[in-house]
Amino acid sequence: MSKQIFERPTITKLSPGVPSKHGVGSVIAPMPMIDGVKVDDLIDAYGSPLYVFSERTIRRTMEDIKRAFSVRYPKVQMAWSYKTNYLDSICQIFHQEGSWAEVVSGFEYDKAIRNGVKGENIIFNGPAKSSEELEKAARNGSFIHIDHFDELFMLSDICHKKNLEARVAIRVNMDVGVYPKWDRFGLNYENGEAWDALNRIMLNPKLKLVGLHTHIGTYMMSTDAYRIAASKLAELASEVAKKFDHYISYIDMGGGFASKNTLRGAYLSGEDTTPSFDEYAEAITSAIIDSQIKPDKLPTIILETGRALIDNAGSIVGSVLANKRLSDGRRATIVDVGVNLLFTAFWYDHKIHPVSNHSGLVEETTIYGPLCMNIDVLRPSLMFPALKRGDRFVITRTGAYNNTQWLQFITTRPNVVLIDMSREVHLIRKAETLENIVENELTPEYLSKKK
Numbered sequence: 001m002s003k004q005i006f007e008r009p010t011i012t013k014l015s016p017g018v019p020s021k022h023g024v025g026s027v028i029a030p031m032p033m034i035d036g037v038k039v040d041d042l043i044d045a046y047g048s049p050l051y052v053f054s055e056r057t058i059r060r061t062m063e064d065i066k067r068a069f070s071v072r073y074p075k076v077q078m079a080w081s082y083k084t085n086y087l088d089s090i091c092q093i094f095h096q097e098g099s100w101a102e103v104v105s106g107f108e109y110d111k112a113i114r115n116g117v118k119g120e121n122i123i124f125n126g127p128a129k130s131s132e133e134l135e136k137a138a139r140n141g142s143f144i145h146i147d148h149f150d151e152l153f154m155l156s157d158i159c160h161k162k163n164l165e166a167r168v169a170i171r172v173n174m175d176v177g178v179y180p181k182w183d184r185f186g187l188n189y190e191n192g193e194a195w196d197a198l199n200r201i202m203l204n205p206k207l208k209l210v211g212l213h214t215h216i217g218t219y220m221m222s223t224d225a226y227r228i229a230a231s232k233l234a235e236l237a238s239e240v241a242k243k244f245d246h247y248i249s250y251i252d253m254g255g256g257f258a259s260k261n262t263l264r265g266a267y268l269s270g271e272d273t274t275p276s277f278d279e280y281a282e283a284i285t286s287a288i289i290d291s292q293i294k295p296d297k298l299p300t301i302i303l304e305t306g307r308a309l310i311d312n313a314g315s316i317v318g319s320v321l322a323n324k325r326l327s328d329g330r331r332a333t334i335v336d337v338g339v340n341l342l343f344t345a346f347w348y349d350h351k352i353h354p355v356s357n358h359s360g361l362v363e364e365t366t367i368y369g370p371l372c373m374n375i376d377v378l379r380p381s382l383m384f385p386a387l388k389r390g391d392r393f394v395i396t397r398t399g400a401y402n403n404t405q406w407l408q409f410i411t412t413r414p415n416v417v418l419i420d421m422s423r424e425v426h427l428i429r430k431a432e433t434l435e436n437i438v439e440n441e442l443t444p445e446y447l448s449k450k451k
């Protein structure tokens with residue numbers, strides 16, 4: 001047995017069960033393994049820091065959401081939100097589970113095609129589609145979700161000039177009782193723009209209206225907002241049916257379901273406060289079933305859920321670099337994971353678990369990343385055990401947005417691994433090198449040191 005290392009004693013008032021300014025005290029459990037694989041082995045083999053994804057958690061979560069909706073409604077289709085995580089291996093798991101692709105740029109569109117997704121199974125969203133991208137999507141039979149009138153006219157123009165037909169839906173924004181309103185994307189319901197666009201599409205022989213789309217926000221805690229949104233889209237669908245005798249084939253409810261992460265500063269944990277898939281499903285399906293849409297014309301419900309499907313499946317493992325005392329005596333712990341790798345630290349209080357057992361004594365601590373930059377704070381204040389240089393930890397629920405919004409800032413990005421269903425570990429994105437970063441740079445002759 002090795003010699004115990006001295007740990008500075010601290011005095012902390014314990015008030016079991018009573019919420020303090022830090023919330024209800026929670027035990028910080030050690031986390032030696034992810035999906036049955038030792039974190040120490042992962043770091044020894046792939047370095048620190050390291051992104052780790054669990055295929056098992058992704059597939060289980062997909063099963064959960066599919067069950068919640070399909071027990072309540074006959075036709076449901078998932079579409080994977082590429083911007084939430086577009087690592088190829090992650091997308092392919094979702095495609096194997098039956099998801100189409102939901103993309104918001106020409107880059108993401110091409111990535112989905114490269115992943116083998118058929119054009120007719122791609123939903124093309126976003127406010128900035130170019131005319132080349134619109135033409136490609138129309139030729140491929142993709143679903144083009146129109147964001148504004150300029151796009152509607154541009155697409156109509158392309159289709160007339162090139163003699164193409166496009167499958168279209170409109171994105172609708174509306175008052176769902178959540179403020180500030182998300183009205184910058186799509187056409188507004190209340191001011192009549194959405195209805196106007198639908199009429200123009202119905203009168204245009206080159207545009208085939210196939211659906212209605214909304215995406216009411218992200219990390220939406222209110223299931224009632226979804227109920228309101230679904231009933232407004234159902235209302236539009238029945239108006240179109242009444243006036244044109246035309247039946248749309250889908251209502252796309254977008255994404256936005258909350259993951260179990262806790263928002264920064266929230267008093268209660270996200271685990272206790274976010275609605276379940278069943279609650280979201282109940283709100284959406286009942287609004288559509290109870291609408292004026294005829295039972296034999298019920299549209300497919302499409303879901304573009306991102307965050308709630310992948311957040312729990314991703315972790316970042318890392319190591320402590322140093323500890324110090326701040327001027328007010330508080331402890332600061334510096335770790336090798338910065339906000340460049342954990343962009344979501346800006347709005348979540350991410351949970352951090354030591355890999356090994358600890359004394360159980362916790363102290364108010366600020367956790368800083370390794371960047372030489374004042375904004376690099378993972379947790380401004382939390383009750384945390386004393387970890388020493390070299391000690392390892394796991395940050396959980398990091399799977400959404402961090403591998404797309406990560407920053408190549410100050411340093412390069414580390415390896416990403418996937419633990420498969422039989423606990424095999426696969427490297428799915430190699431750590432970047434200096435070469436990767438400079439390969440697109442060009443230096444004019446007169447500035448080049450290579451003479």
Ligand SMILES: *Cc1c(COP(=O)(O)O)cnc(C)c1O
Nearest residue numbers: 081215218255256304305306307
């Ligand atoms: C970002 C986005 C999604 C996914 O949102 P989540 O909050 O991650 O579920 C779905 N649809 C559209 C149009 C989006 O922009």
